[in-house]
Amino acid sequence: MIFNEICEIIYNKEIAKNIFEAKLSSDKISKSTKSGQFINILPSINFENAMRRPMSISYQDSESINIIYKSIGDGTRIMKKWRKGEKIDIIGPLGNHWEINPNKELVLLGGGVGIAPILNLYNEIEDKAKTKLFIGARDKDEHFLKHDETNNIYLSTDDGSYGIKGNLFDALKKIFSIKDLQDKVMYVCGPPIMMEVVSKFALDNNIECYLALETIMACGIGICQGCTLETNNNFKVKDYSYRSKYKLVCMDGPIFNAKDVKTCLL
Amino acid sequence: MLALKIKDIVFKNPIMVASGTFGYGNEASDLVDLSKFGGIITKSVTRYSREGNPPPRICEVASGMLNSIGLANLGVEDYVQKKIPFLNKIDSNVVINIAGTKIEDYIETLEILEGASGNHVAYEINISCPNINEGGLEFGVSSKLTKSLTKELRSRTDKILIMKLSPNVTSISEIGQAAQEGGADAVSAINTLVGMAIDINSKKPKLSTNMGGLSGPCIKPVALANIFNLYKSLDIPIIGIGGISNDKDVIEFLLAGASLVQLGTINYKYPNLVDSIPQAIKDYFKLNSISDINEIIGALKSDD
Numbered sequence: 001m002i003f004n005e006i007c008e009i010i011y012n013k014e015i016a017k018n019i020f021e022a023k024l025s026s027d028k029i030s031k032s033t034k035s036g037q038f039i040n041i042l043p044s045i046n047f048e049n050a051m052r053r054p055m056s057i058s059y060q061d062s063e064s065i066n067i068i069y070k071s072i073g074d075g076t077r078i079m080k081k082w083r084k085g086e087k088i089d090i091i092g093p094l095g096n097h098w099e100i101n102p103n104k105e106l107v108l109l110g111g112g113v114g115i116a117p118i119l120n121l122y123n124e125i126e127d128k129a130k131t132k133l134f135i136g137a138r139d140k141d142e143h144f145l146k147h148d149e150t151n152n153i154y155l156s157t158d159d160g161s162y163g164i165k166g167n168l169f170d171a172l173k174k175i176f177s178i179k180d181l182q183d184k185v186m187y188v189c190g191p192p193i194m195m196e197v198v199s200k201f202a203l204d205n206n207i208e209c210y211l212a213l214e215t216i217m218a219c220g221i222g223i224c225q226g227c228t229l230e231t232n233n234n235f236k237v238k239d240y241s242y243r244s245k246y247k248l249v250c251m252d253g254p255i256f257n258a259k260d261v262k263t264c265l266l
Numbered sequence: 267m268l269a270l271k272i273k274d275i276v277f278k279n280p281i282m283v284a285s286g287t288f289g290y291g292n293e294a295s296d297l298v299d300l301s302k303f304g305g306i307i308t309k310s311v312t313r314y315s316r317e318g319n320p321p322p323r324i325c326e327v328a329s330g331m332l333n334s335i336g337l338a339n340l341g342v343e344d345y346v347q348k349k350i351p352f353l354n355k356i357d358s359n360v361v362i363n364i365a366g367t368k369i370e371d372y373i374e375t376l377e378i379l380e381g382a383s384g385n386h387v388a389y390e391i392n393i394s395c396p397n398i399n400e401g402g403l404e405f406g407v408s409s410k411l412t413k414s415l416t417k418e419l420r421s422r423t424d425k426i427l428i429m430k431l432s433p434n435v436t437s438i439s440e441i442g443q444a445a446q447e448g449g450a451d452a453v454s455a456i457n458t459l460v461g462m463a464i465d466i467n468s469k470k471p472k473l474s475t476n477m478g479g480l481s482g483p484c485i486k487p488v489a490l491a492n493i494f495n496l497y498k499s500l501d502i503p504i505i506g507i508g509g510i511s512n513d514k515d516v517i518e519f520l521l522a523g524a525s526l527v528q529l530g531t532i533n534y535k536y537p538n539l540v541d542s543i544p545q546a547i548k549d550y551f552k553l554n555s556i557s558d559i560n561e562i563i564g565a566l567k568s569d570d
Contacts, residue, residue, distance in 0.1 A: 001296050002296040002297055003296070003297075004297050004537070004538060042535065047535075048329065049326055050326055050327075050329070050330050050331040050482045050483075050531055050534065050535065051326055051331065051534060051535070052534065052535055091297065091537075215321065215322070216322060216324055216325060216326075218324055218331065218534040219533070219534040219537075221289075221293050221294060221297070221537070222289055222293045223287065223288050223289035223293045223294055223309075223533065223534075223537075224286075224287065224324065224333070224335070224534055225286075225289075225309075225318060225323070225335045225338050226323045226324030226333060226335065227321075227323075227324070228318070228320070228321040228322075228323055229321065230320060230321060242315040242316060242317060242318075242338055242339055242340040242341065242344075243317075243338075244317065245317045246317055246318060246320070246321070246338065266321060266322070
């Protein structure tokens with residue numbers, strides 16, 4: 001079931017350099033959200049752009065949902081000015097969700113603003129001892145978590161100003177050998193280039209890998225057919241026989257098995 | 267007050283959804299009560315399934331968007347099997363939009379639909395899609411082809427036959443007249459305008475097909491001008507499309523000569539706009555002492 005809700009902003013704050021977290025009251029969407037799903041937001045009542053803005057959910061409880069976003073475009077520039085009590089129109093929960101493999105150790109990789117669905121997955125995992133969380137950013141100011149190797153939380157920065165120096169992929173390779181990773185499952189969300197590199201690495205080395213993808217999207221519910229992803233093995237989506245080569249990120253995703261994705265550079 | 271007849275079919279209000287902006291109806295049914303629409307027009311169906319164009323297929327532009335979906339659809343046989351059972355349950359007039367690249371495609375698709383046990387009341391014929399290479403728009407820019415296609419389809423159905431017109435022509439009225447002469451019961455206009463957007467960083471077009479169809483509020487003035495011209499030259503009803511985003515826009519289209527209207531791009535932002543528009547139109551009617559929708563259709567006060 002998909003809902004259209006008018007939510008109230010509970011808080012909206014800058015948690016790292018130009019990265020914001022907002023908590024929205026939600027009666028229905030919050031209760032039926034699974035990690036990996038997203039909402040489609042109308043940044044303001046009189047938003048003039050043609051499209052809502054899809055945002056991954058980073059946390060949900062029975063009466064609210066959180067999102068994490070970077071202020072970069074028309075929509076997020078409005079969003080960062082949201083004030084407590086403001087009413088926001090959202091549609092959700094949308095898309096598929098992460099499937100946790102209970103028999104394997106999990107390696108989570110979140111880069112840039114791609115951390116929202118990764119954090120949500122991390123929160124959902126009960127046995128965190130068997131999970132390793134990697135979060136990458138350009139520099140120290142973009143991080144809002146603590147590098148904490150004893151609890152398997154690894155932060156990296158491109159400039160080495162905090163945690164492991166290098167990008168997420170560098171950090172991953174520093175902690176794990178390829179052999180270490182082959183009995184684990186990777187869950188990845190981040191900038192397209194990072195996803196492309198990690199996805200190719202996983203495929204080349206027979207590592208099970210899931211990607212949360214993002215692309216330009218209008219409706220979020222499969223009516224516009226705009227948010228396509230090219231897949232490489234022509235698997236067919238049940239009931240939508242025409243969507244074999246091109247899948248919809250909004251309905252068939254946003255979570256895809258890396259082996260089905262032709263390119264993450266959407 | 268808002269009800270209107272085309273042929274013998276009653277449309278409970280003038281609000282429909284434009285083909286391609288509402289899927290097959292079922293997708294948005296969690297978000298909107300489909301029975302509130304005067305009509306639901308489903309995504310273009312073709313003789314055989316189509317994957318559509320490569321990504322990127324959409325981009326935002328000032329006050330609108332460009333799309334190049336390329337008629338991705340499941341093909342008429344799957345449509346009959348998988349979509350008609352749901353559509354039959356909707357308490358609204360279902361209109362099936364048909365697209366094709368050659369005359370036989372349209373005919374075969376229509377014949378299969380005629381043979382199916384659908385409750386649909388009408389066909390809207392897409393002769394104006396700008397996003398396929400193999401033709402399609404060819405019909406929409408030629409009066410001769412429009413007339414002969416309309417005739418062929420007319421002879422095969424008693425349901426309402428609507429020809430959907432392109433604005434990408436020298437004279438939309440000529441094409442409209444050809445549809446009327448061919449036996450169409452109505453025309454709908456406008457389909458999207460050919461447009462383009464470029465990413466200056468990558469120096470690439472924003473759509474994989476370079477150009478696409480422009481829609482949204484930015485095309486409303488163009489649409490109104492086309493409706494106005496069609497109304498002056500046709501006797502059959504006109505269904506207005508193009509950037510309609512609220513009740514005031516609907517009334518503008520009615521005044522220009524549209525009998526019914528279609529909501530398109532706005533569905534992506536507000537899939538449930540039909541919850542409020544019919545009442546807002548009734549309020550306008552009351553304020554202006556209009557008791558029947560037919561009084562306002564084409565009631566523009568113009569010197570021309």
